[in-house]
Amino acid sequence: MASSNQQQNLITVTVTTTSGNYDGDGKRFNLNEKLSTLLHHAAKDLGLVNTSDWAVRLGDRVLDPSRSLVENGITSGAVIRWAPVERGGGTACTRS
């Protein structure tokens, strides 16, 4: 059985993408787990392959996948958005 401290370190998180959502089927994630690990599981579950240019956000804040859930300020019940980063507009369009 998990200790009280271990229980306190476990949170629920949902990753939402345009391909679907991942919450580990209700699994509780360790606050000290790296965000990249969670995203890896999400990518596998949702069948995402090319995500190298994607960003993960909580509200308007961009998160750092190399840091843990707690270091990213993720609390239980959080919904984080994972989506491609747009590649910038084209100033060339202004030349006519």
Next chain:
Amino acid sequence: MHPELSRELFKDGVEKLTHNAVLLVEHGWLILRAEYPILRIAMRHRATGLLRVFELDFADWNDQPPALRLMNGETGGDLDVSQWPKNPPTGTYWHGGNWVSPSGLLLPGRPFMCLAGIREYHTHNAHQDDGWEQYKDLDSFTLGNIVSQVSDVFQKSHVAAN
């Protein structure tokens, strides 16, 4: 692209949005119409609370990327260019006119969004070397993720009531 196959791809992509309430709430999207080839979405600008209505035309999806226009949500007509979002310091996306066809024909009165994944970008005279073919099979350029990228740009742009 065969019209029926295009319709199926559109339906599949749209259902991934319409069936995902969490996603719609998080992004502040309200889908107003989803009937091939038209996807019409109201987006809420988080910084101001203002709404803008985007209409994407997915005709010939995904051999062609969607064309985009901003609509007046009350009249259904084109949104006056004065109401279009204004470019953030980080990029040039919104153009109040002067779209140039592949053959070089200048259309002064046609506002457009300049962003990879949008038809007006790939068919603009200045971007003929950046064809849609190299994007169409990427995860970042699915129907939903094109909408997401438009939304990202909208969120970081300046939007004013008048």
